[in-house]
Each structure stands twice: as C-alpha cells, then as structure tokens.
Amino acid sequence: MRPRLVLTLAVLPIALAACGGGGSGGTPVAPSVADATADNRAVKSGGTLNIALNADPDALDPSVSTTLVGREVFASMCEKLFDIDAKATLVPQLAAALPAVSDDGKEVTIKLRAGVKFNDGTAFDAEAVKKSLERHRTWEKSARQSDLAAVSKVSVVDPATVKLTLSRAFTPLTAQLADRAGMIMSPKALETGGDNFGASPVCVGPFKFGSRTSGSQIVLDKAPDYYDAAKVKLDKLVYKIIVDPNVRAANLKSGDVQVADQLATTTVKGVQADPNLTVVSGGGLGYYGLTINTGNATGSTEKPGPVNTPLAKSPQLREAFELALDRDQINKTVYNGLYEPDCFPLPADSPYRSPSLQCAKRDLAKAKQLVQASGVPTPIPVTMTTPNDATNQRLAQVIQQMTKEAGFNVTVQTAEFVSTLEQGKAGKFDTVLNGWSGRVDPDGNLSNLITSRGSNNYSGMSDPGIDDPIKEAAAATEPAQRAELYAKALQRAAEVRGVVYLYHNKYYLGMNKTVAGVQYFKDGLPRFVTAGFAG
Incomplete structure (x- = not known):
C-alpha cells in the first residue's frame, strides 16, 4: 500500500460557498447530453483523430480491466454482444437481436450477427463467443466473474446461436453483456497471447490495436475486416494520456488534440468560450x-x-x-x-x-x-x-x-x-x-x-x-x-x-468544431465509429 499524507485542510471561508452563480463570472451553461448525437454533418474520409484521456488505462484485456478510461478505448476496438443507444436503451451489437429468455428465466438464447470477422481476419461465431464468455466467468484472474455469476453453462446451439444456462433468473444479464462481460475476443489471439492478451488485444471493432506506449499513448488503426467498415471514415485514433486537467484543456485549445475526455468542471467554461471548440456532455x-x-x-x-x-x-x-x-x-x-x-x-x-x-x-x-x-x-x-x-x-x-x-x-x-x-x-x-x-x-x-x-x-x-x-x-x-x-x-x-x-457526475467532452459524427451517451464513453473531420 502506498504511503498516505495526513493533513487537516484549512477551513474554507463561508463566503466561497456562494461562488459559482450565474452571470459572466459564474456557472457555465450546462451542455446537453443530446448535443453530440445531434451533429449530423457529413465527414470526409481519412485523417488521424487525437484524443486526450485523463488517465492511463489498465490492461486492455476485457476480462481483467476495471477502469473507465479502459472502457473508453474498448468502445473503439472491442464490440460487445449488446450496447446502449442515445436513449440508454439496450440494443444488439454483435448479437443479431435481443436475447430470447425462457419462461423460468433460466435459459437465455442469443442469435449472433452473421458475416462478422475479428480484426485479425478470423471468423466470429458461437464457438468464439463461448470461449470468451467462459474465460470471463471462470478464469481466476477475471474481474468479470461477479458479472456472470448467474451463468452456470455456455452452450453452442449452432454457429450463429449460443445458449446460456443460469442458476437463477437474472434480468440484468443483457446489461452485463453490454459491458466488458459481453466483449468477445479472437480465439486465435487468446491462444497466442494467453494471460498476456491485453498486450496485443484483438476483438471485433471499427478500429484495431496498433501500439501502446505506457503512460503516453495508445494507437488504433482503421480495421479493414470490420463488418461495417464503409461507415468508418478515420484512418487512425491516437489516445494521448494527459492527466492534468488544465494541460488537457490547453492541448485542446492549441489543437494538439481534437478531443479531450472528462474535462474538469473548472475548465468547461474556458473551453466553451473558445470559438473553435465545443463541449458535449454524457454520463449521469x-x-x-x-x-x-x-x-x-x-x-x-x-x-x-x-x-x-x-x-x-x-x-x-x-x-x-x-x-x-x-x-x-x-x-x-x-x-x-x-x-x-x-x-x-x-x-x-x-x-x-x-x-x-x-x-x-x-x-x-x-x-x-x-x-x-x-x-x-x-x-x-x-x-x-x-x-x-x-x-x-x-x-x-x-x-x-x-x-x-x-x-x-x-x-x-x-x-x-x-x-x-x-x-x-x-x-x-x-x-x-x-x-x-x-x-x-x-x-x-x-x-x-x-x-x-x-x-x-x-x-x-x-x-x-x-x-x-x-x-x-x-x-x-x-x-x-x-x-x-x-x-x-x-x-x-x-x-x-x-x-x-x-x-x-456528468462527463464533459471537449471537441474541436471540425470534428463531427461522435456519439456520446449516458455511459460517458465517446464512440468514434462514425466520427471524422467535417467536409
């Protein structure tokens, strides 16, 4: 355990409790959660989008990851069986439809999207889903065990169908499969990487893992095998690790990054005041x-x-x-x-x-x-x-x-x-x-x-x-x-x-106004599958 600093903080003058009111010196105008998805400008093909993250993610392995910033990176390269939409409604992603549940709630059947390949070109099918789900729920190092604790068995019905047998009825299962517990990894990459899968992760996604420099950046490249590759316009995403919120905002203003995640509330107003920038909100x-x-x-x-x-x-x-x-x-x-x-x-x-x-x-x-x-x-x-x-x-x-x-x-x-x-x-x-x-x-x-x-x-x-x-x-x-x-x-x-x-807590995403097509929902995870630079 790291050493702790012990202190008694100075008493805050009571007059400060009234600060932050309206007017030119007060509270910024709160952006709407709908602002990002309302931007339907056409985007041109090509380009690199630089994104500032507020922390360095942990291992890029869906089975062991526990950080929000890790989930942000996964949103671009590791799709799940299900996802949420702009209304926070559960929708199919790698699944072809929402699951069919037996009357007693203990059998859940999931049909899978057809014609899908992992980012290494190998086929996505029910066997691959079974391998990932079993790893999530049984591997001793997995942080997903509690997410899937109700699942007692994963069965392959046919190449496009899996069946989950539950020990008890568990309505939240679809929501669990709309997060890391529902991310499906390439069996080939799992066999090659083993416990070290996170060093070179391979999933289904609009972008594929390129490289990582610890504490500095993560690079993702456009995935040619993605099932919906035609709607992906950017060539590359570069996630830059910029912990200091003032530096993150400064890099956005200077143009060194075009997107900055989790703006500190103390920097939102300054970003909003810049005519070249905009702020949208997610989370909650x-x-x-x-x-x-x-x-x-x-x-x-x-x-x-x-x-x-x-x-x-x-x-x-x-x-x-x-x-x-x-x-x-x-x-x-x-x-x-x-x-x-x-x-x-x-x-x-x-x-x-x-x-x-x-x-x-x-x-x-x-x-x-x-x-x-x-x-x-x-x-x-x-x-x-x-x-x-x-x-x-x-x-x-x-x-x-x-x-x-x-x-x-x-x-x-x-x-x-x-x-x-x-x-x-x-x-x-x-x-x-x-x-x-x-x-x-x-x-x-x-x-x-x-x-x-x-x-x-x-x-x-x-x-x-x-x-x-x-x-x-x-x-x-x-x-x-x-x-x-x-x-x-x-x-x-x-x-x-x-x-x-x-x-x-709301999450505030700062963006250069040249950037369009970003999706930002209540989970606070920026999605760049349709993003690009306005034409």
Missing part, C-alpha cells in the same frame, strides 16, 4: 459519495464485524453528519453547478427509480440535536480518506467545514486514488470519498456495492432489508415491480447510511 448513470465504514472490519467480502468509530457505532450520528451537508452548495462550490446533486445511487430519470425516493435538505438544527442527544463529547472525531487530486481535496474542505458546524471534527487523509480503493476494500478507513461510473441496469449500481459481502461494499453493510429486495428485483422482469423492490432496498440503505450519496 454513476454517482459519487462518502462511504462510512459501518461493518467492514476485515475486508469487504468477509463477514462484517464491529468497527470502533463514532460514526460506525451510531446511526444517529451518521444521520447528523448527512444532515449537515448541503448538496446544492457542494455542487456549486466544487463543481461549478455542473453535476446533479442527489442522495440515491439511481439517476432521477431512471425508469427503475420510484418517485417515493426523496432527499432531505440540509438541516443544521436537527443535526446539532442528534449530536447532542448521542452523548458523545464534541467535537466528534471523523477521519476522511480522499484521493489526492485537487478536486477531491476541495470537496473534502467543504465537507469538513459544513460538518464542523454540527459538531464534527473531520481530519483528512489524502492518498493516491488506487490506494484509497485498497483501503476501502480492506476496511482500513473511517470514511472515504469514492464513486462508481454507473450501469444502465440498476443492479449494476447496487448488488456488488451495498449488498452483503459485495467486493465493492466498502461500508460493510449487511442487512436483509437491503439484500432481499435487490435479489428479488434481479429476478423480476416488470420495470414497475423492480422499481418498487429497489425503493424498499434504497429506503433501508438510506436509514443504514453506509454510503452518503452526494451527486451524479
């Missing part, structure tokens, strides 16, 4: 919040145990801590008003979110009453672990100040992002700032994150009132029934308060 499926260790004594996948901190021992103090927070002011102060404040992990526009789920506003008087009634001497000590980037430290400052008014004394520990995840998984924290990039099916935002012994359940929550409705919802097929069950689980989770949700 995920969330960010403060996880409170309530029972993660020895690790998130282990049996919960007692945690000896004031917040862990008292649901009333956790309620007071949350009531001391003003989500709207956090959004304005830290994010220029460009995120979506919320207290639940499902987006407000999700069809699976019940209208009964409502957020309480800041109530400092009640927070103080709860603190006083607890009998714990004030100020109540809280240690908060946060990634060491400037934005997270800014968020920590605001939380520190707001909760101080209610009687808490928050000490902030900063660490590298990966270290905060290690500490979260191991249970070596009091509270930690972290988030989730989000999935189109609500199960992907819940099962592994707030149910008992889930690998990402850093809080250590374990409550039948949360577990049972989520499990029932995964087996249900009617959206209304699933929404009702998720409402039960989330109401109970809101009472336990293992996670204090703060907002749904």
Whole structure:
C-alpha cells in the first residue's frame, strides 16, 4: 500500500460557498447530453483523430480491466454482444437481436450477427463467443466473474446461436453483456497471447490495436475486416494520456488534440468560450459519495464485524453528519453547478427509480440535536480518506467545514486514488470519498456495492432489508415491480447510511468544431465509429 499524507485542510471561508452563480463570472451553461448525437454533418474520409484521456488505462484485456478510461478505448476496438443507444436503451451489437429468455428465466438464447470477422481476419461465431464468455466467468484472474455469476453453462446451439444456462433468473444479464462481460475476443489471439492478451488485444471493432506506449499513448488503426467498415471514415485514433486537467484543456485549445475526455468542471467554461471548440456532455448513470465504514472490519467480502468509530457505532450520528451537508452548495462550490446533486445511487430519470425516493435538505438544527442527544463529547472525531487530486481535496474542505458546524471534527487523509480503493476494500478507513461510473441496469449500481459481502461494499453493510429486495428485483422482469423492490432496498440503505450519496457526475467532452459524427451517451464513453473531420 502506498504511503498516505495526513493533513487537516484549512477551513474554507463561508463566503466561497456562494461562488459559482450565474452571470459572466459564474456557472457555465450546462451542455446537453443530446448535443453530440445531434451533429449530423457529413465527414470526409481519412485523417488521424487525437484524443486526450485523463488517465492511463489498465490492461486492455476485457476480462481483467476495471477502469473507465479502459472502457473508453474498448468502445473503439472491442464490440460487445449488446450496447446502449442515445436513449440508454439496450440494443444488439454483435448479437443479431435481443436475447430470447425462457419462461423460468433460466435459459437465455442469443442469435449472433452473421458475416462478422475479428480484426485479425478470423471468423466470429458461437464457438468464439463461448470461449470468451467462459474465460470471463471462470478464469481466476477475471474481474468479470461477479458479472456472470448467474451463468452456470455456455452452450453452442449452432454457429450463429449460443445458449446460456443460469442458476437463477437474472434480468440484468443483457446489461452485463453490454459491458466488458459481453466483449468477445479472437480465439486465435487468446491462444497466442494467453494471460498476456491485453498486450496485443484483438476483438471485433471499427478500429484495431496498433501500439501502446505506457503512460503516453495508445494507437488504433482503421480495421479493414470490420463488418461495417464503409461507415468508418478515420484512418487512425491516437489516445494521448494527459492527466492534468488544465494541460488537457490547453492541448485542446492549441489543437494538439481534437478531443479531450472528462474535462474538469473548472475548465468547461474556458473551453466553451473558445470559438473553435465545443463541449458535449454524457454520463449521469454513476454517482459519487462518502462511504462510512459501518461493518467492514476485515475486508469487504468477509463477514462484517464491529468497527470502533463514532460514526460506525451510531446511526444517529451518521444521520447528523448527512444532515449537515448541503448538496446544492457542494455542487456549486466544487463543481461549478455542473453535476446533479442527489442522495440515491439511481439517476432521477431512471425508469427503475420510484418517485417515493426523496432527499432531505440540509438541516443544521436537527443535526446539532442528534449530536447532542448521542452523548458523545464534541467535537466528534471523523477521519476522511480522499484521493489526492485537487478536486477531491476541495470537496473534502467543504465537507469538513459544513460538518464542523454540527459538531464534527473531520481530519483528512489524502492518498493516491488506487490506494484509497485498497483501503476501502480492506476496511482500513473511517470514511472515504469514492464513486462508481454507473450501469444502465440498476443492479449494476447496487448488488456488488451495498449488498452483503459485495467486493465493492466498502461500508460493510449487511442487512436483509437491503439484500432481499435487490435479489428479488434481479429476478423480476416488470420495470414497475423492480422499481418498487429497489425503493424498499434504497429506503433501508438510506436509514443504514453506509454510503452518503452526494451527486451524479456528468462527463464533459471537449471537441474541436471540425470534428463531427461522435456519439456520446449516458455511459460517458465517446464512440468514434462514425466520427471524422467535417467536409
């Protein structure tokens, strides 16, 4: 584990909480999620598109990858059985149609697109699908095992059909197959590369892997064997790793890159002001919040145990801590008003979110009453672990100040992002700032994150009132029934308060106005299959 820096952040002057309002010096105009797909200008053939990524992806192996930036690169070179469209609806991609499901929900039959080749020229068929799915679900190094845990068997019906046998009905399966668990890899490349497949990955996609320089760039070339190659106009994609958000924006303005991903909210306004640039938004499926260790004594996948901190021992103090927070002011102060404040992990526009789920506003008087009634001497000590980037430290400052008014004394520990995840998984924290990039099916935002012994359940929550409705919802097929069950689980989770949700983060994509045909959806993954330079 990497060393941590321990500090108490300076108290933020209260006057700053009002910054970021409207007008020439205030909040940027929030771009619409539809802006990218509304750009239907004709594009010419040829050219290289340079794209700035905000981090270096992990291994380009769909079985082991865990990063959002990795998913961005996969979107151009590793197609999946299913995908989402501009309305976040599940649609076939390498599959020929949505799956056929048996009455008991335990047999799922998938017809495959015909005439498809991998980017090494070999045939895509049911045997190839079986090989990839088996690797995803059984390989000991695979991070997809939990995604496909309901699958007990993969069978080849004929060259264009696979059948998945499930141990239990699992409605979210199609959504899982619209992410890395549904990416199909070339059997030939798997045999050649083995565990090192990610060094030279081969899938089906509009672009094929060219080269990678660690920490610098990833180059993809137009794939001549792609089944829809005629609509692919660009010759090459170059993903450049530019971690610093100000440098990323500067490179976009200078023309060194034509697209920049995940613009910091502090740079959006400056990019919008440039007459040669535009900003579009995506994302919104995920969330960010403060996880409170309530029972993660020895690790998130282990049996919960007692945690000896004031917040862990008292649901009333956790309620007071949350009531001391003003989500709207956090959004304005830290994010220029460009995120979506919320207290639940499902987006407000999700069809699976019940209208009964409502957020309480800041109530400092009640927070103080709860603190006083607890009998714990004030100020109540809280240690908060946060990634060491400037934005997270800014968020920590605001939380520190707001909760101080209610009687808490928050000490902030900063660490590298990966270290905060290690500490979260191991249970070596009091509270930690972290988030989730989000999935189109609500199960992907819940099962592994707030149910008992889930690998990402850093809080250590374990409550039948949360577990049972989520499990029932995964087996249900009617959206209304699933929404009702998720409402039960989330109401109970809101009472336990293992996670204090703060907002749904949007992703902002900066582009040169010469670039057209980019697709940017609610998953925050830029798609360049139809992109190019305007003719």
